[in-house]
Amino acid sequence: xxxxxxxxxxxxxxxxxxxxxxxxxxxxxxxxxxxxxxxxxxxxxxxxxxxxxxxxxxxxxxxxxxxxxxxxxxxxxxxxxxxxxxxxxxxxxxxxxxxxxxxxxxxxxxxxxxxxxxxxxxxxxxxxxxxxxxxxxxxxxxxxxxxxxxxxxxxxxxxxxxxxxxxxxxxxxxxxxxxxxxxxxxxxxxxxxxxxxxxxxxxxxxxxxxxxxxxxxxxxxxxxxxxxxxxxxxxxxxxxxxxxxxxxxxxxxxxxxxxxxxxxxxxxxxxxxxxxxxxxxxxxxxxxxxxxxxxxxxxxxxxxxxxxxxxxxxxxxxxxxxxxxxxxxxxxxxxxxxxxxxxxxxxxxxxxxxxxxxxxxxxxxxxxxxxxxxxxxxxxxxxxxxxxxxxxxxxxxxxxxxxxxxxxxxxxxxxxxxxxxxxxxxxxxxxxxxxxxxxxxxxxxxxxxxxxxxxxxxxxxxxxxxxxxxxxxxxxxxxxxxxxxxxxxxxxxxxxxxxxxxxxxxxxxxxxxxxxxxxxxxxxxxxxxxx
Numbered sequence: 001x002x003x004x005x006x007x008x009x010x011x012x013x014x015x016x017x018x019x020x021x022x023x024x025x026x027x028x029x030x031x032x033x034x035x036x037x038x039x040x041x042x043x044x045x046x047x048x049x050x051x052x053x054x055x056x057x058x059x060x061x062x063x064x065x066x067x068x069x070x071x072x073x074x075x076x077x078x079x080x081x082x083x084x085x086x087x088x089x090x091x092x093x094x095x096x097x098x099x100x101x102x103x104x105x106x107x108x109x110x111x112x113x114x115x116x117x118x119x120x121x122x123x124x125x126x127x128x129x130x131x132x133x134x135x136x137x138x139x140x141x142x143x144x145x146x147x148x149x150x151x152x153x154x155x156x157x158x159x160x161x162x163x164x165x166x167x168x169x170x171x172x173x174x175x176x177x178x179x180x181x182x183x184x185x186x187x188x189x190x191x192x193x194x195x196x197x198x199x200x201x202x203x204x205x206x207x208x209x210x211x212x213x214x215x216x217x218x219x220x221x222x223x224x225x226x227x228x229x230x231x232x233x234x235x236x237x238x239x240x241x242x243x244x245x246x247x248x249x250x251x252x253x254x255x256x257x258x259x260x261x262x263x264x265x266x267x268x269x270x271x272x273x274x275x276x277x278x279x280x281x282x283x284x285x286x287x288x289x290x291x292x293x294x295x296x297x298x299x300x301x302x303x304x305x306x307x308x309x310x311x312x313x314x315x316x317x318x319x320x321x322x323x324x325x326x327x328x329x330x331x332x333x334x335x336x337x338x339x340x341x342x343x344x345x346x347x348x349x350x351x352x353x354x355x356x357x358x359x360x361x362x363x364x365x366x367x368x369x370x371x372x373x374x375x376x377x378x379x380x381x382x383x384x385x386x387x388x389x390x391x392x393x394x395x396x397x398x399x400x401x402x403x404x405x406x407x408x409x410x411x412x413x414x415x416x417x418x419x420x421x422x423x424x425x426x427x428x429x430x431x432x433x434x435x436x437x438x439x440x441x442x443x444x445x446x447x448x449x450x451x452x453x454x455x456x457x458x459x460x461x462x463x464x465x466x467x468x469x470x471x472x473x474x475x476x477x478x479x480x481x482x483x484x485x486x487x488x489x490x491x492x493x494x495x496x497x498x499x500x501x502x503x504x505x506x507x508x509x510x511x512x513x514x515x516x517x518x519x520x521x522x523x524x525x526x527x528x529x530x531x
Contacts, residue, residue, distance in 0.1 A: 005030035005058065006136035009042065011098040015068040016044055018051070022058045030055055034136060038094055039066070042074045073099030076133075078108060080115035080141065086206035089117045089142035093135050105130060108141070117142045118209030147212040150201030153220035157193045159184035161247040172369050184246065186239045192252055195222050195235045224252040244276050244293060246310065255293045263299070264289060276310070285323065294330075301326070301340075311346070318342075320356070331362070336370075343405070353378060359405035367492055373397060379405045384489045390496030390510065402487040402504030402521070403480065411477045418470050421463050428460045478505065489519040490531060501526060 002025030010017040023029050032052055039046055046066035054064050076096040082089050089112060096102060103111075108126050120142040129139055161184075186192065201214030222230065227240045239245065243256045255275035260268060263281035270288045271277060277291040282299030283306065289295055294310040303323030306312055312328040320340025326332055331346035338354040347362035355375035358364060363383040366373050371387025377398040378384060390397045400408065435453050439445065445453070487503055491514065499510040501519055508519065508526035516531040 002026040004028045008095040009097040020062045075100040076103045087144045089207045091141040142207045144206040145204045147204035147214040148202040150199035152218040153198035154196040159245040186245045190239045227254045387492045390499040394498035397499045400502040
């Protein structure tokens with residue numbers, strides 16, 4: 001049996017005595033501070049050194065005289081402490097002195113109220129004490145009713161919402177165009193998403209009577225476009241058509257597919273469609289496809305222009321003949337890219353790139369079965385991964401990573417504009433000086449010439465201010481470009497002389513063949529690491 005050490009004051013004819021009872025088993029020792037609090041409470045002056053020595057050597061019941069005072073009897077009492085952020089009220093009971101009386105339930109409740117407790121009195125704990133009084137021991141005399149926590153609303157989508165997922169590959173390294181998980185096909189009546197509404201929870205109350213509010217939860221609703229049906233309870237949505245599903249800024253869209261059974265050519269004309277376009281044949285030179293969704297072409301794209309609000313999937317590739325253009329807000333996947341301009345808002349995945357200008361805000365992967373980049377300009381915001389770069393003939397090939405290609409293009413344009421401004425200012429200054437001389441010589445300028453002088457003066461002011469703006473923007477762009485420290489170029493096989501690498505505005509010219517390498521920027525240099 002375990003029991004805390006405790007004490008009891010006795011009032012005798014010659015003064016006040018203190019009975020000390022030692023700890024039993026795994027109970028707690030008696031602290032000087034607790035006895036001191038009690039004696040101060042009943043206003044007894046005593047020898048603190050004597051009490052301290054007695055407590056330190058307490059191993060058996062002991063009685064010591066602590067004062068010669070005369071005091072009135074003290075009843076049994078309880079010390080109440082509100083703890084743990086008003087979650088619990090803890091009481092410690094002290095026995096009555098000689099002549100004092102024991103506490104009743106009502107007196108314990110009254111002391112709790114005096115301490116500030118207004119809720120949660122633990123009747124069972126109070127009853128336990130009254131039945132088996134134990135002193136200098138903590139009792140949880142009141143407990144708060146904690147708030148019942150709810151949960152955030154949760155939306156579950158039943159289609160692929162991650163268009164950045166790379167396509168699967170066959171064992172030989174080629175892209176598996178029969179299993180492209182990046183496009184989410186849906187059928188009429190198919191469940192698209194479900195909503196588990198938010199549960200606000202229930203308030204609680206602390207021992208002082210204050211309301212405890214549950215955690216604030218986030219509420220959501222199912223947001224969707226046309227061709228989608230919502231259930232009566234508003235917690236499920238279904239496709240009304242066969243097509244493709246996509247998630248854009250938290251809103252679900254379903255679009256039908258416009259299928260072209262053969263080639264896009266003179267028989268079809270240009271295609272401009274609000275949705276996805278699937279071409280079973282090829283896209284011939286001179287024609288254009290513009291779609292708000294995805295564009296899929298089973299055949300070859302020639303010198304044509306394809307613009308997609310989603311992805312572009314070319315199951316064969318593009319032979320652009322310097323006229324072909326691919327622009328996609330998301331990813332571009334093609335078997336090969338030759339003599340074309342390609343711009344992707346996501347990643348680019350292809351088996352080979354030949355003499356093309358390719359840029360991607362995501363990564364560029366050219367690591368399939370053939371996996372080569374020869375000639376052209378290849379730019380990625382994050383990473384270029386290639387099997388072979390350049391050629392044994394020293395073909396000029398630019399590989400650039402480290403910034404959004406749009407930012408790089410803006411930087412180049414601003415640089416060119418900044419170089420042109422001094423010449424423009426010089427020409428304006430010459431003309432203004434010439435007209436100023438004519439005025440000083442007494443020549444009266446015509447209305448047209450006066451207007452020209454005013455226009456030239458404003459243009460000079462504009463160009464001067466524009467110079468300041470360009471330099472400030474170039475400084476900002478430089479900081480943005482240089483902050484990407486994770487950008488790199490990986491070459492699985494060989495990179496040949498003739499290749500120029502740029503990582504965050506730091507250039508590196510390949511002078512000799514390098515194999516199985518990884519090019520990264522460290523400080524102001526580009527270094528080669530093992531693949």
